[in-house]
Amino acid sequence: DAKTTQPTSMDCAEGRAANLPCNHSTISGNEYVYWYRQIHSQGPQYIIHGLKNNETNEMASLIITEDRKSSTLILPHATLRDTAVYYCIVRGSGNTGKLIFGQGTTLQVKP
Amino acid sequence: GAVVSQHPSRVICKSGTSVKIECRSLDFQATTMFWYRQFPKQSLMLMATSNEGSKATYEQGVEKDKFLINHASLTLSTLTVTSAHPEDSSFYICSARDVLGEKLFFGSGTQLSVL
Numbered sequence: 273d274a275k276t277t278q279p280t281s282m283d284c285a286e287g288r289a290a291n292l293p294c295n296h297s298t299i300s301g302n303e304y305v306y307w308y309r310q311i312h313s314q315g316p317q318y319i320i321h322g323l324k325n326n327e328t329n330e331m332a333s334l335i336i337t338e339d340r341k342s343s344t345l346i347l348p349h350a351t352l353r354d355t356a357v358y359y360c361i362v363r364g365s366g367n368t369g370k371l372i373f374g375q376g377t378t379l380q381v382k383p
Numbered sequence: 384g385a386v387v388s389q390h391p392s393r394v395i396c397k398s399g400t401s402v403k404i405e406c407r408s409l410d411f412q413a414t415t416m417f418w419y420r421q422f423p424k425q426s427l428m429l430m431a432t433s434n435e436g437s438k439a440t441y442e443q444g445v446e447k448d449k450f451l452i453n454h455a456s457l458t459l460s461t462l463t464v465t466s467a468h469p470e471d472s473s474f475y476i477c478s479a480r481d482v483l484g485e486k487l488f489f490g491s492g493t494q495l496s497v498l
Binding site for chain 1: 415428478485494
């Protein structure tokens with residue numbers, strides 16, 4: 273599975289949009305981009321995933337560039353409860369389904 | 384979304400004893416479950432893939448005789464840490480793949496402390 277690169281940490285003001293970037297320049301055609309987050313001392317929570325089209329759900333939006341080499345997770349109105357470590361993961365459709373976690377981005381939402 | 388229940392949430396044991404952690408998919412059948420461990424301030428590390436009715440597949444460097452995995456039904460996988468030592472103290476997290484295979488849902492984790 274392709275490797276991802278994320279900033280180590282980011283800050284965001286409460287109520288503003290949080291834009292979390294992810295670089296996956298070696299992604300191949302059948303690999304999906306997944307986003308999970310982990311709030312301290314809890315299991316990871318699924319946020320969203322996509323292949324090539326932009327995706328939106330009740331939690332967030334996922335914007336994937338046309339060449340698929342990078343993506344951005346957007347939390348439209350960040351709250352203090354969105355403070356967490358956000359993981360961008362690339363996974364092929366043909367593997368066992370396992371997810372390999374990188375170091376992620378620690379997002380701190382500030383009042 | 385689908386619910387994965389993990390039990391216990393926290394366990395303290397003496398060195399040399401064995402500890403069993405259960406992972407259940409409550410509202411879906413999971414032919415495949417995964418076990419991770421996480422040390423403080425580090426990311427999740429995949430330990431093994433658990434397949435219902437067959438032997439688990441362990442990641443490189445994970446001792447299969449120390450971390451026994453059983454996946455006897457479509458809704459239950461167990462991880463047994465045998466002869467636990469203080470260095471096994473960690474946060475253990477299970478996950479299960481949904482029917483479509485597109486998403487993994489995670490349990491809330493088990494904090495193991497070995498004295």
